[in-house]
Structures are given as C-alpha cells and as structure tokens.
Amino acid sequence: MKKNIIISLMLSSAMFIGCDNILDKQPLDSFTNDNFWTKEANVEMYANYFYAEWTGYGNAGGSGDFYYPTLNDNQVGASFTTFTKSVPGNSGTWNACYTEIRRANIMIEKIPGISAMDDATKNNWIGIARLYRAWQHYCLVRTFGDCVWVDKALDVTAEDKEQYLYAARQDRDAVMDHILEDLNFAVANITKNASSRTAYNAAVAQAMKAEICLYEGTFCKYRSSADGQKAADPSRAKKYLQECKTACEAIMGKSMYSLNDSYQANYNSVDLAGNTEMIMYKKYQTGLLTHSLIDYTCSSTQMSGLSKAAFDSYLFTDGLPKATTKMDTNDHGVPFTGDDKLQKLNIENVLSTRDPRLAVQIDPVILCPGNGYTRFGDGMVSTSSSGYGVYKFDNSSIETIKRNQTSSNETDAPIFWLAEIYLDYAEACAELGDCTQPNLDKSVNLLRRRVGMPDMTVSPQADPANNMGVSNLIWEIRRERRVELMYDKNDRYWSLIRWHQLDKLDSQKYPEIFKGAWVGEYNGDAKVDANGYIDVALGDYGTRIYNPKNYLEPIPSGQSDLNPNLLPNNYGWDK
Numbered sequence: 148m149k150k151n152i153i154i155s156l157m158l159s160s161a162m163f164i165g166c167d168n169i170l171d172k173q174p175l176d177s178f179t180n181d182n183f184w185t186k187e188a189n190v191e192m193y194a195n196y197f198y199a200e201w202t203g204y205g206n207a208g209g210s211g212d213f214y215y216p217t218l219n220d221n222q223v224g225a226s227f228t229t230f231t232k233s234v235p236g237n238s239g240t241w242n243a244c245y246t247e248i249r250r251a252n253i254m255i256e257k258i259p260g261i262s263a264m265d266d267a268t269k270n271n272w273i274g275i276a277r278l279y280r281a282w283q284h285y286c287l288v289r290t291f292g293d294c295v296w297v298d299k300a301l302d303v304t305a306e307d308k309e310q311y312l313y314a315a316r317q318d319r320d321a322v323m324d325h326i327l328e329d330l331n332f333a334v335a336n337i338t339k340n341a342s343s344r345t346a347y348n349a350a351v352a353q354a355m356k357a358e359i360c361l362y363e364g365t366f367c368k369y370r371s372s373a374d375g376q377k378a379a380d381p382s383r384a385k386k387y388l389q390e391c392k393t394a395c396e397a398i399m400g401k402s403m404y405s406l407n408d409s410y411q412a413n414y415n416s417v418d419l420a421g422n423t424e425m426i427m428y429k430k431y432q433t434g435l436l437t438h439s440l441i442d443y444t445c446s447s448t449q450m451s452g453l454s455k456a457a458f459d460s461y462l463f464t465d466g467l468p469k470a471t472t473k474m475d476t477n478d479h480g481v482p483f484t485g486d487d488k489l490q491k492l493n494i495e496n497v498l499s500t501r502d503p504r505l506a507v508q509i510d511p512v513i514l515c516p517g518n519g520y521t522r523f524g525d526g527m528v529s530t531s532s533s534g535y536g537v538y539k540f541d542n543s544s545i546e547t548i549k550r551n552q553t554s555s556n557e558t559d560a561p562i563f564w565l566a567e568i569y570l571d572y573a574e575a576c577a578e579l580g581d582c583t584q585p586n587l588d589k590s591v592n593l594l595r596r597r598v599g600m601p602d603m604t605v606s607p608q609a610d611p612a613n614n615m616g617v618s619n620l621i622w623e624i625r626r627e628r629r630v631e632l633m634y635d636k637n638d639r640y641w642s643l644i645r646w647h648q649l650d651k652l653d654s655q656k657y658p659e660i661f662k663g664a665w666v667g668e669y670n671g672d673a674k675v676d677a678n679g680y681i682d683v684a685l686g687d688y689g690t691r692i693y694n695p696k697n698y699l700e701p702i703p704s705g706q707s708d709l710n711p712n713l714l715p716n717n718y719g720w721d722k
Contacts, residue, residue, distance in 0.1 A: 184257040187264050190272050193254055197279045198346065200247065203429035203560030204438040204540075208553050213414075213560065214440060214451070214537060216637040220651050220660040221457040221629070223533040223681075225449045227689040230652075230697040234720055238703040240290050244283045245297065251280035252300040267338065274336035275347045278355060281329035284322055285359050289366075289641065292319045292376075292699045292717055315712040316702075320383070323363050327390065330356040334394070342403065344425045350398055351427045354563035357394040357571045362645050364388035365578060369647035374695035375718025388575045395572035398426065399589065404565050406597055411507045413566070415441075415542040419559040426563040433549075433557050441545075441556040444537040445522050445529055452533030453509055453633075455662040455680060459612075461502045461630055466601030468626075470611040474500050479665050480513055487528075489518050490669050503598040508633050510536035513664050515681070517672025523547055533663025534673065534681045539634060561635075566594055570628045577621045591627050603627065615648055644698060653693035654684060661688065696720060 183189055205211030217224035254276040258269050280298075287294045293316035301307045333352040340346040364387035372378040398404060407413055407424040419428040431437055444450050463472040480492025492513040498506040512520045514536040519528035522536075523543065529536060541550065542558060549555050569590035576582035576590075584605050592602045603623055613622045625646070632638045643649050654661045663681035666673060674685035684690065696719025707713045715721055 181257075181260070184261055185263065186261065187268060187272075190254070190258060190261070190264075194272060194275055194347070196250065197275065198429075200279075201427075201429050201562050203562065204431070204440040204556070204558070206436060206438065208439050211438065211440065211560065212636045214444065214540065214634045216640060217451045218652065219637070219639040219643070220657065221454060221633060221639050222451045223454050223661055223663055223683055225451045225532045227691075229689065229691045230694065231700055234701040234716065235703050236705045238700070238706070240286060240700075241703060241706060244287045247283045248280055248297050249300055251276040251283070252298065255280070256300055267336075270336040271339050274333040274352070277329040278333035278337070278347060278352050281326045281333070281359070282355060284326050284329075285362075288319050288322050288326070289362065289644065290700050291702060293317060294319070294322055295713075296322045296325050298325070313710050313712055320367075320377070320380075326359065327356075327363075327387075330359065334397075344420065344422075344428055345430055347427075350401060350404070351563060353394040353397045354426050354568060357391050357398070357568060358563075360387045360391035360394065361571045361575055362641065364391055364575065366645040366647075368578060369645070371647060374647075374698060376698065385579065388579050391571055392575040392579070395568050395575065398565070398568050399572065404568075406565060406593055408597070410504060410598055411539060413561055413564060414540050415558055417542075417545065417558055419561070424565045425561060426565065426568075427561075428564075429560040429562055431557045431559055433555075437554050438556045438558075438560070439553045440540050441542070441550045441558065442553050444539075445527075445541050446551045447527055447529065449516065450514070450529065450531040450537045452514070452531030452537065452663055453535035454533055454660050455664070456657065456659040457629070457633065458505070458509075458535065458664075459659070460626055461505045462600065462626070463500055464502070464600070466603075467608065468610045468612060471608055479667070482669065486521065489671075491515075491518060491520060492664075492666060492669055494664070502600055502630060504630050504633070508535075508537070508539050510538045512536070513666060513669070515664075515666050515669065515671040515673050518666075518669060519671075523550070527551055531663070532681075532683060534666055535664050537634065566631055569594055570624075570631060573624050574621075574628065577618075577624050582620060591624065594627065594631055614651075615646065647698075649695075649698055650693045652691060654691040656693070658682070658684060661691075694719065 202211045204213055218228045255273055258273050261269065284296065295311060295314050296317050297311055301311050330352065334349060334356060337347060337349045337352050340348040364384045367380045367387065368384035370376045370379055403423065404426065405423045407422050413422065413424060416422065419425050459469055462468055463474045465472055465474055469476050478497050480494040481496060482490050483493050485491045493511060494513060495511045498511060510520065510522065513534045514520045514529050514531040515534050516530045519530035520536065521528055540558065549557060573587060573590040576586045582605060587603050587605065595602060605620060607619045607623045609619050610622060615622065628642065629639060643651055651657055652660065661682060661684045662676065665679050666675060666681055667679040673681045674683065676682040676685065696717065699717040701720035702713050702716050
C-alpha cells in the first residue's frame with residue numbers, strides 16, 4: 148500500500164509541474180491498448196490516479212478545497228470574490244469532469260476482458276471506477292444542473308455523436324438517479340483495502356454516498372420553481388435522505404473509525420496514518436508532493452480571514468448563542484504592545500468564553516492590515532483581511548522553513564472523515580423529521596463532547612438569529628456543521644446551495660459577511676465602521692449582489708457553440 152501511495156503522489160506531482168498536464172504526457176487513448184489491460188497490477192496502477200486527483204490542500208503552489216474558496220459567508224476574501232456575472236467561453240469544471248468521466252469509463256469497459264481476474268475482483272475495480280464516475284457527474288450536476296450522462300468511453304462514431312457528443316442535456320434528477328446506481332454498485336462490490344485510509348474501499352464509497360445523497364435530499368426538499376428550478380419534491384427528498392442515513396449508519400457501525408482526541412490534529416498533522424477519524428486522507432511528502440496552505444495562512448501574504456458573521460455563529464461555553472447567553476458577549480480585545488512597538492489587541496479573553504473550536508480557527512491576536520502579528524520568530528508579519536488570522540492548519544512543532552515557504556508544506560489533508568459522517572447523519576435525521584436524542588448522542592454530541600461543549604437536545608432554545616425559516620433543531624445542526632467544517636471543502640457554499648439559502652452571500656443584505664474583528668483605534672490600514680469593526684466594504688472592495696440565477700453556473704459558450712443542443716442555457720443566463 149505504501150508503494151501505491153508513492154505512485155499516487157507522483158501522479159499528483161506530475162499534474163502540477165509547470166503548465167504541463169499529465170494528459171499531455173500520457174494521453175488517455177494510450178490506456179485503450181488491450182496489451183495494458185491484462186492483469187490486476189495494471190488496473191491498480193491506472194486506478195491510483197483516482198486517488199491522486201483529490202485536490203486536498205492543493206498541489207505545490209496551487210490552491211485546494213480547504214480555506215482557498217471564499218465565495219461564502221465564513222471568510223472575507225483577501226481579494227473580492229463574487230458570483231459569475233456573464234457566460235464564460237469555457238469552464239474548467241466542465242472540461243475536467245468530462246475528462247475524468249472518460250478515464251473512468253475506459254476502465255469500466257476494459258476490465259471485463261481481463262481473463263486473469265475473477266468476477267469479484269473485476270467488480271471491485273469496476274466499483275471503484277463507477278464511484279469515481281459518480282463523483283464527476285455529481286460535480287457537473289451541482290454546478291450546471293441538467294447535463295449529459297456519459298456511461299461509455301466516447302469515440303467519434305456517428306452513434307456516439309448522436310447519443311452523447313451532440314446530445315441534449317438530461318434532466319438533473321435523472322442524472323442523479325444514475326449517480327445513485329453507480330454509488331450503490333460501488334458500495335456492494337468494493338471489497339479490497341478495507342483497512343486502508345489512503346485507498347478506495349467500501350467505507351469511502353459509503354462516505355461519498357452519504358455526502359451526495361444529503362446534497363440531493365436537501366436540494367430537492369428546498370428547491371423552488373420561483374427561482375427557475377424544479378418545484379420541491381418531498382418524496383424524492385425523503386428517498387435520498389434515507390439513503391444518506393443508511394450510508395452513515397454503515398460507517399458508524401465500523402469499529403475501526405472513532406473520533407480523534409484532537410480536533411485540530413485532523414488538519415495540521417504531518418502523518419494522518421494513525422488517525423482513527425480518517426476514512427480517506429491525501430498524503431503529502433517532501434520530495435514527492437507538497438502544498439502551500441500553511442504558507443498562505445502564516446506568511447506575509449494577507450489571509451482571507453474569518454468573517455464577523457462566522458465569528459458570531461459560535462456558541463458560548465454555556466451552549467447558548469450570542470442573543471440568549473447570560474455570559475459576557477464583549478468581543479473587544481485587550482491592548483498590548485507588540486515587538487514592533489505598535490499597539491495590538493489580544494483576544495484570548497474573548498475566545499475563552501466561546502466554543503473552543505473558535506480558538507483553533509483563529510489567532511489569539513488580531514492581525515490587522517497595517518498592524519500585523521508575527522506568529523513565529525522569523526520577523527515575517529502576517530495580516531488578515533478581517534483581522535482574524537487563520538490558525539487551524541498551522542503546526543508550531545514543524546520547523547519554520549516547512550511552514551512559511553511556498554510548496555514546502557507536507558501536512559496531510561482529510562478527504563472523508565468521521566466528523567462529516569456524524570454531521571450528515573444528524574442532518575438527515577432532522578430533515579426526515581424523526582430525529583431522537585439517541586440520534587444526536589451518537590453523532591453531533593460526540594463532536595461537542597470532544598471540545599467540552601454542552602450536548603445538543605432535540606428541543607433547543609430558539610435563536611433570534613435564525614434567518615433560514617427552519618426549525619430550532621435544524622438551525623442548530625446547521626450551526627454545528629458550519630463551525631465543525633469551517634474552511635473545509637467549500638462545504639459552506641454548497642450547503643447554502645442545497646438549503647436554498649444562497650441569498651445569505653449578498654453583502655448588501657447581510658453586511659456582516661464583509662466585516663471582521665473589532666479594532667477601534669488600533670486599525671492600522673483597515674477600514675472600520677462606526678462601531679470600530681473592520682469593514683472591507685467601506686473601501687473599494689466591491690459589493691456582492693445575489694441573483695437567483697446563481698444557483699447554477701451557465702453552460703459555457705464554447706461548449707454550446709460546439710453542441711447547440713446544450714441550449715437553452717440555465718435560468719437567467721440566456722439574456
């Protein structure tokens with residue numbers, strides 16, 4: 148297995164050397180040669196790419212799925228991020244997904260002809276390819292809605308042109324049903340690598356199924372024809388939410404998975420091999436594959452800091468929100484003189500009253516633009532757009548040169564882990580309307596107990612901040628997801644999509660998403676509002692305006708020019 152990890156790391160590294168793509172080195176057509184598809188070892192080598200493709204923390208100097216995406220209400224981007232405003236000529240998501248779908252389909256078609264493998268072994272590897280194909284189609288559906296389902300390695304034959312290359316888009320619900328078929332096949336047939344945390348196995352298939360089915364179940368429950376989408380479909384929502392719940396239960400019943408004692412260690416460890424919370428993680432190793440996430444969150448590059456909206460979402464240590472707690476809600480730091488002789492603000496007193504996960508997310512000192520902070524003794528000053536520094540991914544036990552240098556970070560990245568499963572499970576139970584206290588106690592309350600927070604009950608107090616029109620229980624489960632997965636996998640953005648709450652990213656309607664820490668007169672170069680809070684909107688940052696059409700990205704014009712049958716474009720994008 149160690150050899151397979153190294154091969155996967157080399158594949159990831161090869162993808163990101165200069166501007167060359169691995170497809171330029173080894174065209175997919177080279178793998179259609181029947182001489183290659185003769186033994187399991189070759190199939191395994193081919194499938195290693197499916198692991199290497201996970202972005203994780205990024206590859207070398209490139210961005211990944213954690214921290215970098217800032218089109219959300221959790222972070223104030225160091226640079227302005229907003230919705231797509233016009234139809235692009237091309238789309239990286241569109242191109243990449245269909246390239247990877249072809250890669251999976253080649254494997255699915257070639258394996259049956261390998262006489263040296265028995266049927267169970269063949270189905271194991273076909274299951275892995277179908278799992279990968281399912282994920283790629285899912286990424287297309289959640290981005291573009293209706294799309295062309297492709298279940299074969301396409302050629303330029305007249306038949307393929309008619310059925311696929313020049314076909315009309317299929318209804319997104321039908322595509323999602325095909326995805327579920329692939330997921331169920333994978334769950335039933337992947338039997339190898341059961342104990343691995345860096346390879347596809349049945350638990351990875353269940354974790355992927357849980358994530359996709361939670362998305363589909365809640366999306367179908369909350370979507371609205373008023374916004375150019377299909378009407379809500381309660382029966383379809385129930386089906387997918389139950390599928391999510393069942394997948395979660397399969398993982399929760401496995402003894403090899405349990406919560407790690409340290410929340411932060413899931414994100415800042417050099418080696419996650421012994422972490423029992425990991426279902427699958429991405430391995431990084433100096434000399435093979437590294438990333439730059441720590442560097443971007445502790446160097447002189449300004450960070451995309453935590454927003455005031457996200458800061459205020461954390462409960463107080465009594466388990467109550469800001470609006471109802473009896474604890475001191477003051478969020479002002481205490482002035483002190485830094486090494487640079489400038490007055491700064493220490494917020495340890497503030498963090499001590501909040502959910503301890505907040506102290507993992509941010510520095511105990513305000514990193515104000517123009518009045519930054521040196522996290523370690525190399526003289527490098529760090530600043531944050533919001534004043535709240537991003538601390539979660541850093542590890543002070545790692546030598547400095549492997550923290551603050553681009554392409555030098557080697558901490559492993561989680562891909563699927565148990566905390567996600569607990570969150571998926573609790574949400575599915577609540578959305579199905581059958582959530583019990585035992586359901587919470589074996590899921591989200593385990594997350595709370597890990598950090599010393601009070602348990603959630605099935606009848607929590609109302610929070611005046613609940614602006615999503617959902618029950619108190621669903622609101623609190625959504626809060627738990629937000630704080631547990633802060634900065635993770637762009638989860639907040641996709642959750643707002645599936646909950647039909649994308650308007651929460653409108654900075655005119657919700658100005659606190661562009662605000663940050665209280666700095667008062669210690670503001671350095673930061674713009675502050677009348678109450679002393681950093682507010683990037685007061686400068687030339689920009690305004691983010693929500694439009695219902697942003698629930699889906701437009702079909703790129705380059706694709707519709709090639710295939711006019713992809714039109715009409717998505718709601719709102721034909722104008």
